[in-house]
Amino acid sequence: MSRIAYFGPQGTFTEQAARALAAPGDELVPAVTIRAALAMVREGAADGACVPVENSVEGAITPTLDGLNEGSPLVAVAEWLLPVHFSILVRPGTTEVKTVASYPPALSQVRLWLEENLPDARQIATSSTAAAAVAVDAGEVDAAVCAPVAAEHYPLEVLATGVADLRDAQTRFLLFKQPGEVPAPTGADRTSIIASTPNRTGTLAELLTELAFRGINLTKLDARPTRNNFGEYHFFIDFEGHIAEPRIGDALAALRRRCSNVRFLGSHPRADGVAATVQPDAGNEDFDQAASWVEAVRKGDLA
Amino acid sequence: MSRIAYFGPQGTFTEQAARALAAPGDELVPAVTIRAALAMVREGAADGACVPVENSVEGAITPTLDGLNEGSPLVAVAEWLLPVHFSILVRPGTTEVKTVASYPPALSQVRLWLEENLPDARQIATSSTAAAAVAVDAGEVDAAVCAPVAAEHYPLEVLATGVADLRDAQTRFLLFKQPGEVPAPTGADRTSIIASTPNRTGTLAELLTELAFRGINLTKLDARPTRNNFGEYHFFIDFEGHIAEPRIGDALAALRRRCSNVRFLGSHPRADGVAATVQPDAGNEDFDQAASWVEAVRKGDLA
Numbered sequence: 068m069s070r071i072a073y074f075g076p077q078g079t080f081t082e083q084a085a086r087a088l089a090a091p092g093d094e095l096v097p098a099v100t101i102r103a104a105l106a107m108v109r110e111g112a113a114d115g116a117c118v119p120v121e122n123s124v125e126g127a128i129t130p131t132l133d134g135l136n137e138g139s140p141l142v143a144v145a146e147w148l149l150p151v152h153f154s155i156l157v158r159p160g161t162t163e164v165k166t167v168a169s170y171p172p173a174l175s176q177v178r179l180w181l182e183e184n185l186p187d188a189r190q191i192a193t194s195s196t197a198a199a200a201v202a203v204d205a206g207e208v209d210a211a212v213c214a215p216v217a218a219e220h221y222p223l224e225v226l227a228t229g230v231a232d233l234r235d236a237q238t239r240f241l242l243f244k245q246p247g248e249v250p251a252p253t254g255a256d257r258t259s260i261i262a263s264t265p266n267r268t269g270t271l272a273e274l275l276t277e278l279a280f281r282g283i284n285l286t287k288l289d290a291r292p293t294r295n296n297f298g299e300y301h302f303f304i305d306f307e308g309h310i311a312e313p314r315i316g317d318a319l320a321a322l323r324r325r326c327s328n329v330r331f332l333g334s335h336p337r338a339d340g341v342a343a344t345v346q347p348d349a350g351n352e353d354f355d356q357a358a359s360w361v362e363a364v365r366k367g368d369l370a
Numbered sequence: 371m372s373r374i375a376y377f378g379p380q381g382t383f384t385e386q387a388a389r390a391l392a393a394p395g396d397e398l399v400p401a402v403t404i405r406a407a408l409a410m411v412r413e414g415a416a417d418g419a420c421v422p423v424e425n426s427v428e429g430a431i432t433p434t435l436d437g438l439n440e441g442s443p444l445v446a447v448a449e450w451l452l453p454v455h456f457s458i459l460v461r462p463g464t465t466e467v468k469t470v471a472s473y474p475p476a477l478s479q480v481r482l483w484l485e486e487n488l489p490d491a492r493q494i495a496t497s498s499t500a501a502a503a504v505a506v507d508a509g510e511v512d513a514a515v516c517a518p519v520a521a522e523h524y525p526l527e528v529l530a531t532g533v534a535d536l537r538d539a540q541t542r543f544l545l546f547k548q549p550g551e552v553p554a555p556t557g558a559d560r561t562s563i564i565a566s567t568p569n570r571t572g573t574l575a576e577l578l579t580e581l582a583f584r585g586i587n588l589t590k591l592d593a594r595p596t597r598n599n600f601g602e603y604h605f606f607i608d609f610e611g612h613i614a615e616p617r618i619g620d621a622l623a624a625l626r627r628r629c630s631n632v633r634f635l636g637s638h639p640r641a642d643g644v645a646a647t648v649q650p651d652a653g654n655e656d657f658d659q660a661a662s663w664v665e666a667v668r669k670g671d672l673a
Contacts (some may be wrong), residue, residue: 069382076518100409121600122595123595123597123600124595124597125432125595126593126594126595129428129429171474171495174495176394190495190497191494191495192474192477192493192494192495194493212466232599235598237600238490239600247372248509268579268582268586268587268588268647268649269581269585271578271588271591272575272578272579272581272582272588275572275574275575275577275578275579276575277571278572278575279571279575279576283571284569284571285574285575285602286600287593287600287601287603288574288591288593288603289592289593290429290590290591290592291429292425292426292427292428294426294427294536295538296426297424297426297540297542297589297590297642298589298590300591315476339600344571346571
């Protein structure tokens, strides 16, 4: 049995994702912030942390990215995709909604719905979607924009459900652990790194070309400021493939050589099961055969 | 005299930046959101819009990026950098602060200060830093995290000033207009585009290599989701140089050829005055001489 920390309190989308990512019998432990969930794993207070990493509408979840670049390295071992459809919760018998609370990215994702249905309600930021349900339950605000699972935890009434400005919005979650055994490759994997480069013309082009020349498909790139100067960034780079594959190991070694620092954030199966694109002459057997050929020529067995 | 819209209300950092970017006698008009400020220019209700584009701690201001990718194209003509030091405003005579309000990115930037000085205050999100001052003035919340200029507009008391978790934090602002005359090149310019590429291995590497092969220094890259699928992004790319320069025109033509769509967001002088890095053999005279040589060979004058 493992302890899995998640960005809580109970009743958030992250709890829904953590339930899906946990093994039967695992204990789920809410953490107050994304950083706190990651810290619990670093400090050994939890075996894993489930945190949101990206939303298809709002983009990167920057507290997660910044949290992964602090402290000791953590490694993603599993991924989950959740459709983002909200429920609006109120205290039973509520007739007028003067204030509506939620986590700010959630408020952004129901902006049109709020403009149409609660145009006069003042918007209050809470530290999570479920914290908004807590505030409604405590009588501090009138309505909460929540994950559907929140209705299971708080004695509130569902004013509306399935609320989403964009029907196809999804959030991607990752389960992070201390570095250790990497999950086995499946053919539909994603590898993530943080690359820090010297500030000189062309460095990012060079990194991405190392991937492109090996036919490796980039799935995401985010630049986060170093907090020193404008124009200096850490690059969060996600690409198809698994570090156990020869083609990916070859690319990672090239990136390590070109970067001032590389932090490995994990190789894990993709939740959507999309198999990696592999270019002609850039398959793992091509890399293996080429390396064997060099070895044989070195020994004088071939020329 | 021009009408300059800015992300208001009165008393925001954006008003401070708009004051700096406006010409003497210009009329400054607050807009409720970043999108609304940009819309005023698109609809002819204002001649320019001053909006924040990037913060050295929090990174890209995503509502600005998304707003620039909607509706008709707008073009940046001037830039301003503002140090981000906040004032904490309260009603005169306030003794206890139970709630503190501000624009969420501002709350993030004084997180440590709030933890130390107002650990028990509940945080309320407002649509701008100045809206927080309005809420304090109206008695709805106890304290506001504001731009220093807010103290000039509202009858509030300064509880603390010069508040910033990181002393060197800066925000970069741009003044956008309808497409028209591009400001003259100064040798210390920045060019910005939105590039949309077909979803295929290597496209972003190819774009950045077009810049790097011409010795053009990238200053910023942000990926914003297309809202269709994970893995599909619009790339906001900033680089040194001016579209009037031969080397930059050559690069932009190559990007236009490789992209499914390019939106030009302007070439304007950098607020920090940093001159463009130019690589050997990649100066404007090198591009001009090379083009003249091809022309002469085409005519049979040279070989």
